[in-house]
Amino acid sequence: MIQLENIKGSYKRDKALNANYPIRVLIIKEATGLLCMNSGDYVLCPGRVFFIPEEGIIRLEGELTSAYWLSFSSLLYSEFLLQHRDSQSRNLFMALSFKDLSSPQALKAYSLLEQLKREILAERDVSYLAQYLSLLLGFSAVLNAELMDLSIDELQQVLRFRAILEQYFKSERTTEFYASGMGMSSRKLNAFLKKAFAKNLPELLFARLIREAEELLIHTDYSISMIAEILGFEQTNSFVSNFKRSKGISALEFRRLN
Template identity: 60%
Template sequence: MIQLEPISGVFNRERALQATYPMRMLIVREGSGFLCMNSGDHELLEKRIFFIPEEGLVRLDGRIKSGYWLNFSSMLYAEFLLQHLDPLAKNLFLNLSYRDLTPQESIKTYSLLDQLKKEIDAKKDLRFLAQYLSLFLGFTAGLDGYLAALTLDELQQVLRFRAILDQYYREERAVQFYAEGMGMSVGKLNKFLDRVLGKSLTVLIKDRIMREAEELLLHSDFSVDQISRILGFEQTNKFLTSFRRHKGISVLQFSRLV
């Protein structure tokens, strides 16, 4: 579903880069030359990150001293689109596009890629990797503006928390579980989340559950009883009450609105 490998060396346009999955990114830390596509040649400038469309061979002509070649499945990209409704997100891989990172963004990007590589090599759960990748894309594309203001350590902590939350929110409601996963006390984690995200752990868990509830109500054929069970509610009435409190309207009213 996802491959991430360091890339370096001298390349000529006679040989295309290989990718197992259709969504492709080239992250150049140090390099010179060109990325060659059917649409034309594009400079391999330092600290440049390319978002490469599904169609077309990727050829390099030049030298990369340090970089990363990332490719991943459409399914993982779909998770990113669920969280980023901005039209820029949908168009990110339609045509070849790139973004030049600031020195600070570049440092953060490579640190996140190093950590993502460790998570992939450790064979982390696919939902964990999907959430990590989604936030990484949001950061590198400049869509998650609040992430840019965080320190590298804070950024890594936010990505790890979101990945853990997305992996376990259906089964785990206990704040202690997430605190242990983050290696923090409940108090320290709550203080951190309130500072960087403006919400408590309990609220973030409920928000994630209700976001999934909305998605299932909108885009699945499951009954309300089935959705209730999927989301870990012992009784449908508890789900209905929680939904009303969260949205301010009933499940029935929400379904009629859409």
Template identity: 60%
Template structure:
């Protein structure tokens, strides 16, 4: 007999279930959203899909494409079954421009973790459950999933060296940045949000992310500018205002320095 305990409301564009027990391949796992992850702490047996059977191993994390039913055959001592929307996945793609990141869910793939890496992955899932129960907003969840995928899939190599506390601090900073990057530029503001002194936050960002607050804000603003220029009907003037520029000319100059081409040249690429 299997046991799945649901923690997350559907309105959050994500569903996370604690999964354990005995599974028979006659019954498929259900998924509300297209992006699917199976996180195994300890298990034996196999994950069965049309493309073949894959061993369930301790510490194995599966990244599963939307196509095809997911069936399990075997015994799971502890694990998580997670599915979430493409909208939440988009933040990960914004932060990871490597083509391999875009293909993460194209075909079934997996990564094996052990030791501290596996412990951190499960701790992140446990905290994610708590944050959703605390009714955190969708932007925060998008940041959380981005960090989790970057860590478990190995795209953000620097994350592997961080302690669990540093991972949580990184997540907190990303969430604050995501909510305020358009209008708040002061190190004092972000330091207060992090519960740190400005000096300590500067040191943390330099050590963990390898970038200053100014560079991180600029990068996030320009990523948003790219998305709006290519995938919205807003005018350049409207985008400039939305991103906190007092004059369109300032936006144009900043964008050209960042991308090496003008706003109009970039927009024509779409």
């Protein structure tokens, strides 16, 4: 489902750069030369991150001292799309694109990649790897402005919080529970969430519940009352009113339209 390797050496454009999975990212640490596609040639330079469309055949021409070659499946990528609903995120791999990270940002990206490599070797479960990949893509593509100023330790805390939220969002609603899981006070947790997400815990919980409701409405035949129960709402009316407040239409209308 995912492969990450360090690549280096001399490359000629007469040979394509192969990958095990269809969605690919090339992160340059130190290199000179070109990335070549039908759409044109693109300069390889430190801190440049290339997002490569599925159908694109890429070739390298030049000398790579150090670079990361990441490929992954659509299944892992789906978590990123669920967390990033804006058009810029959805079009990230529609055509070849790249981002140039500043030196401090690039160092953080390299650190995240090295940690991802360790997580892959440890054979972490799919849901965890999907969360990690979503964080890495959001950071590398500069899609989440709040993330860019976080330290590596804080980025790891973001990942930890997302993992806890993903496991317990249906059953746990209190700040104290999530603060305990993060090993910090409730006040410190809310301050951290504001810094990392520009939202507090109730807002993040609500957004995750509504996202799950959308998935259940689209992909299952469960009744509205059953979905409300699955998501931990004590009363169906509470779920119905909250969903309409968030989406502007009722849950039944949303299901019909999708």
